[in-house]
Amino acid sequence: MKSHVWRPLWVFLAIVAVILxxxxxxxxxxxxxxxxGYMYGWYREGNVQExxxxxxxxxxxxxxxxxxxxxxxxRDASPHGAIQCENCHGPALGHPxxxxxxxxDRSRExxxxxxxxxxxxxxxxxxxxxxxxxxxxxxxxxxxxxDPHHPNLEEM
Amino acid sequence: MKRRDFLKHSIFAIAGAGxxxxxxxxxxxxxxxxxxxxxxxxxxVDTYKCVGCGFCVKACKxxxxxxxxxxxxxxxxxxxVMTQEGKTYADSPKGARDGFTTSKIDLGRGNYREIxxxxxxxxxxxxxxxxxxxxxxxxxxCPVGATYKAPDGVVLVDRKWCIxxxxxxxxxxxxxxxxxxxHHVAEKxxxxxxxxHQGMKTACVxxxxxxxxxxxxxxxxxxxxxxxxxxxxxxxxxxxxxxKPQAFxxxxxxxxx
Numbered sequence: 274m275k276s277h278v279w280r281p282l283w284v285f286l287a288i289v290a291v292i293l294x295x296x297x298x299x300x301x302x303x304x305x306x307x308x309x310g311y312m313y314g315w316y317r318e319g320n321v322q323e324x325x326x327x328x329x330x331x332x333x334x335x336x337x338x339x340x341x342x343x344x345x346x347x348r349d350a351s352p353h354g355a356i357q358c359e360n361c362h363g364p365a366l367g368h369p370x371x372x373x374x375x376x377x378d379r380s381r382e383x384x385x386x387x388x389x390x391x392x393x394x395x396x397x398x399x400x401x402x403x404x405x406x407x408x409x410x411x412x413x414x415x416x417x418x419x420d421p422h423h424p425n426l427e428e429m
Numbered sequence: 430m431k432r433r434d435f436l437k438h439s440i441f442a443i444a445g446a447g448x449x450x451x452x453x454x455x456x457x458x459x460x461x462x463x464x465x466x467x468x469x470x471x472x473x474v475d476t477y478k479c480v481g482c483g484f485c486v487k488a489c490k491x492x493x494x495x496x497x498x499x500x501x502x503x504x505x506x507x508x509x510v511m512t513q514e515g516k517t518y519a520d521s522p523k524g525a526r527d528g529f530t531t532s533k534i535d536l537g538r539g540n541y542r543e544i545x546x547x548x549x550x551x552x553x554x555x556x557x558x559x560x561x562x563x564x565x566x567x568x569x570x571c572p573v574g575a576t577y578k579a580p581d582g583v584v585l586v587d588r589k590w591c592i593x594x595x596x597x598x599x600x601x602x603x604x605x606x607x608x609x610x611x612h613h614v615a616e617k618x619x620x621x622x623x624x625x626h627q628g629m630k631t632a633c634v635x636x637x638x639x640x641x642x643x644x645x646x647x648x649x650x651x652x653x654x655x656x657x658x659x660x661x662x663x664x665x666x667x668x669x670x671x672x673k674p675q676a677f678x679x680x681x682x683x684x685x686x
Contacts, residue, residue: 308466312568313578315574316575316577320587321585324585325626327623328623330632331492331635356484357635360636386481386484387482392552394549395551396479396480397478
């Protein structure tokens with residue numbers, strides 16, 4: 274079998290063997306076809322757990338109520354009761370240890386997300402009391418007149 | 430060869446060729462079971478309720494560490510305005526991260542169009558996110574097995590495995606995927622996988638003050654979201670693509686793409 278025709282074949286087979294050997298070491302054991310089948314389920318199974326692990330940043334009003342009960346009670350009765358605390362106060366992860374105080378967004382832009390008047394009859398937007406940002410006290414912070422926790426116009 | 434043998438062999442060959450390949454495949458019980466596990470996440474969007482505040486987009490970007498000022502986002506809100514002349518305008522400035530605060534439609538390239546109140550026939554908002562398709566085209570095109578459908582139906586991206594070729598970004602008919610500017614891999618909405626598996630709702634669902642976004646389990650007949658999907662008139666986006674999207678919409682019309 275000593276022939277110039279056969280020699281390249283041995284080289285080729287050697288390369289294939291090296292690749293197969295490298296594959297054994299480089300491809301993790303949990304990589305392969307899983308439950309969802311070959312077409313959609315060919316993956317590294319450990320990654321599913323990796324996506325489950327991160328800590329949520331937004332913890333919800335229930336978490337806020339653990340300490341700030343005086344602010345959260347009666348919240349449901351307010352027109353702003355449906356808005357999560359963290360929408361304006363920022364995500365609570367780590368608070369009160371780190372950060373000790375949350376960065377509250379008091380900007381006019383935040384209120385305008387809902388309260389800039391838009392003439393869209395087939396959306397819920399028209400049901401919200403709205404202003405024209407150009408003419409309604411431009412440049413002023415809304416919270417200097419309105420109480421964001423109890424935004425009742427009659428109590429102003 | 431005798432004529433008799435020739436005919437015999439021919440019949441066998443033709444009959445053999447007639448058997449589809451799938452008929453020869455052995456049935457894998459694991460695969461059959463996966464077709465109906467006890468958990469399948471679905472999403473329900475009520476476009477009547479959405480007011481375009483964009484709190485969902487803000488919460489999503491913060492929760493999932495999507496660079497806040499880069500023009501990429503896992504979820505976004507589109508505004509549709511139809512005029513009495515029959516024209517349709519749609520925009521989503523910054524993915525509605527800061528909500529919609531002006532009635533000027535963003536036409537792109539610094540052009541805006543003001544539509545007078547009297548001209549508007551319909552105006553509404555449509556939140557968009559990954560549809561977690563049952564037949565995800567983005568997964569089919571991945572050459573390395575970095576993106577896949579998890580057993581609970583959510584399509585995930587393995588950041589360690591992705592080579593950043595971008596096939597999936599082109600493959601998604603809904604434009605949901607993008608290139609993560611920091612991790613340099615494909616990125617997409619995964620229904621806040623960490624939150625839903627820790628007993629919470631997704632960040633966008635929690636942030637929505639109007640209940641326009643809801644998440645549920647299709648395999649649980651008592652789930653309020655499943656009940657709506659099963660008993661009310663809901664639509665899906667781009668049904669004709671055959672992707673079997675699992676984000677359902679109340680109040681879709683044909684202008685919404």
